[in-house]
Amino acid sequence: MSAVARANRLTPYMFLAPATVVLVFALLYPIGYMVYASFLDWSPSQRIGEADFIGLRNYANLLTDAAFLESFWVTIKFAAVVVTLEMIIGVGLALLLDRNIRGLSLLRTIFILPMMIAPIVVGLMWRYMYHPTVGIFNRTIKNLGFEQGIPWLSDSTWSFIAVVIADVWQWTPFIFILALAAMQSLPRSALEAAEIDGANEWQKIVLIKIPLMMPVLIVTLLLRLIDAFKVLEVIMVLTNGGPGLSTEIVALRIFRTAQEFQELGEAAAMSNLLLIMLMALTIGMFMYTKIQEARTARMLKAAQAEDE
Amino acid sequence: MAASTEKQNPAFYALLAALVVMSVGPIALMLATSFKMNVDIYDESVSAFFFTPTISNYETVLCNVLWYEPAHVDYCDPTFGRALGNSLFVAIVSTALTLVIGCMAAYALVRFKFMGRGTVSMTTLMMRMVPPAVLLVPVFGIWTFQYGLDQSHMGIILVYTAMNLPFVIWILQSFIVQVPIQLEEAARMDGANPIQVFFMVVLPIIKPGLAAAAIFTFRIAWNEFLLANALLGRSTRTVPVTIVNSITEYDIDWGVIMATGMLLAVPPIIFTFAASRQIITGMTAGAVKG
Structure with missing residues (x-):
């Protein structure tokens, strides 16, 4: 394959790369992170790794919390x-x-x-x-x-x-x-x-x-x-x-x-x-x-x- | 269809007038109050719209960027002047960044037939539905502990760029689809590379789409409170955050806060009058011709 043809094949990826990087790091990853964090007992002073994993307890608490309902x-x-x-x-x-x-x-x-x-x-x-x-x-x-x-x-x-x-x-x-x-x-x-x-x-x-x-x-x-x-x-x-x-x-x-x-x-x-x-x-x-x-x-x- | 001289009922014009008063009224009241002295605001005998105007509220708000020292300001609080600069910087940079990145992506999606328009509009819709409140916890956690971007302008600019990209890509796509491919082919025959084609041929044609996208992006970055509040520090705060901080106290200084609100509202108001057609295009693109 010639160098020009290869460059042409790469162009679309080059155009899409910045948007993909931003969306993955600043939108998709945070949403996944949010789902993971919802299983933790976590306060802002802790790093997320130090928080206790408590499974579905947050959800259980919410569904019985009169104020949240x-x-x-x-x-x-x-x-x-x-x-x-x-x-x-x-x-x-x-x-x-x-x-x-x-x-x-x-x-x-x-x-x-x-x-x-x-x-x-x-x-x-x-x-x-x-x-x-x-x-x-x-x-x-x-x-x-x-x-x-x-x-x-x-x-x-x-x-x-x-x-x-x-x-x-x-x-x-x-x-x-x-x-x-x-x-x-x-x-x-x-x-x-x-x-x-x-x-x-x-x-x-x-x-x-x-x-x-x-x-x-x-x-x-x-x-x-x-x-x-x-x-x-x-x-x-x-x-x-x-x-x-x-x-x-x-x-x-x-x-x-x-x-x-x-x-x-x-x-x-x-x-x-x-x-x-x-x-x-x-x-x-x-x-x-x-x-x-x-x-x-x-x-x-x-x-x-x-x-x- | 009848011509524009169609005779209308007087009641019809009364309805129009009432609608205009209703939509502009609260804004006009804010404008009027921002020129009112606090004594007059609390004096029930002074009318809401007719009083002796003063610019002292604006002087208080902008004291640290004024070239003179207003006599009535004992202690100049630099918070707002600084926040105004922060807001401008964050909004302009994130708008520029979103447009450049969004343009490139939209162009690739249309011209190189990456994904169907169906997939992109589905993704856009999905992203449109994510409330900023949902991003609050993860953005705080990641930006603070992993990216080290808390307190910094770059951090919030990244958030706004990501929040606005789906919509910008989607709206620009619908403009790029309309660019005749023959134009691009002609340019390529003349020896232009894809990047030159994009900047010299495509960009000038999709200007109206860019204007619509720019206004929507700027508006979100300029008006947003929640994430800016979670991420930014004392010296990097934007205007909406300073406004909320000054009203949590029990006693509100209405004249000054209305002047602050007015200053925050002025750029979007200017955009509205300068580019209402583009705004309506952006607004209706999704539903009417989706």
């Missing part, structure tokens, strides 16, 4: 509530705003802002607005003549609502932008055909737009659901999990278990449980898109066969 439940409740609200509002707004209006692109730009700003800062802004006396909400309530403000961050029900509102503010635009993009790439012919058949706005939405957008909407929902399980900073700044455990999501509990309680093994076990749950969600999403692709391909083929 509570945080798991809070996480699921939080994700379910925010994703439902964001889907309804986001898709609803996309349906309302899917028309030729001036300034739609400026509107979209403005809607991206909340997603681009650091979660820490989002938490800060909302914490200020929820402030019992100087916050804009309670001030307005007082100016309207009510004696009592709302205990936004000091009551367990209200703090959950407060955290949900902040997340809906930040992430509804994500759903809106994806839904609007999907809507604007719908085949015009289907909508025009429906118009000729005398369909009204409502029928067009329910019978044509929503069913055609379904694949995109489901992927959007799953993406958002995965991200909702990753939320940490906004809640940390707003409530730090409290009052009590009312807003303590799993990610926050992992952070506190590692940082405050110095139980690295237990934190690793929690991380692993969270990862397994997210992996199940992701695989479900991937399988769904594959099935959907196959179905579209079949339908296209059938349509072509009909044309011929």
Whole structure:
């Protein structure tokens, strides 16, 4: 083989090498390390080799730990509530705003802002607005003549609502932008055909737009659901999990278990449980898109066969 | 389709206005508060938006990088000025590194047909799902005891590069696929080697993809708190870490903290207005055309 041919054969490996090295050393290895650490009784002052191997005891402890189970439940409740609200509002707004209006692109730009700003800062802004006396909400309530403000961050029900509102503010635009993009790439012919058949706005939405957008909407929902399980900073700044455990999501509990309680093994076990749950969600999403692709391909083929 | 002169209901414009107020409102309030004196913040008779503005909060935050000594600052705390420099360094270096490495990998995957796009998008999705909280324990352990990269900027840059690579490779792939192969072949006929082809032919064409990838990477590195908090030391800390450290205390200095938050928010806000189209491309690429 000539030197040039050999160099050409090596080129792809050369291009891939840096990425492979970084991903193996800084992502895959840490994840494997995390799984191993979850079987240890390990504190930050020890090297990992000095930690005691305790098998599945961390997991056994977690599954009987009322506080951890509570945080798991809070996480699921939080994700379910925010994703439902964001889907309804986001898709609803996309349906309302899917028309030729001036300034739609400026509107979209403005809607991206909340997603681009650091979660820490989002938490800060909302914490200020929820402030019992100087916050804009309670001030307005007082100016309207009510004696009592709302205990936004000091009551367990209200703090959950407060955290949900902040997340809906930040992430509804994500759903809106994806839904609007999907809507604007719908085949015009289907909508025009429906118009000729005398369909009204409502029928067009329910019978044509929503069913055609379904694949995109489901992927959007799953993406958002995965991200909702990753939320940490906004809640940390707003409530730090409290009052009590009312807003303590799993990610926050992992952070506190590692940082405050110095139980690295237990934190690793929690991380692993969270990862397994997210992996199940992701695989479900991937399988769904594959099935959907196959179905579209079949339908296209059938349509072509009909044309011929 | 009706032309852009389509008549809309006034209620429709009211809805638009309400939406704009709702999304910008909290940010505007933060901006306003950052120019407010603490006396005015706590005075209920002073309006949220109409008051005598002051830049003293910004002077307090930036005291060690200012060319003059603000009269109202008794003790200049250099934490924030230093953190701002750290944040800039970490975000810029990790963005540059991710783009270079990601570009090369994406190019190899597309042109040399290594793995199917299916495999890559599957991997990307899997990586996207890993929460930073899950990396907390292993990254702390490995970086401290094995790599010896704790407290250093290189350590956190490595983490951010790894976290962003899957997404960057994936989005750049979809741009590289669209580069006509004939262009590359022509360049190769003229005697360019693969590396020259990549830099002179491919890179200029995929600029929009690079912009989208750069913004997403920069944003993550600039905004991230959890891992930076675990890895960085007092002198290497980034801005999000210093912000959280200053609010754990019971008494919050709202004016100063809002000025700090505003300074952290400014670069992402500028990007949003400068490149909203690229951002939307990056956001919708996964779901709408995946």
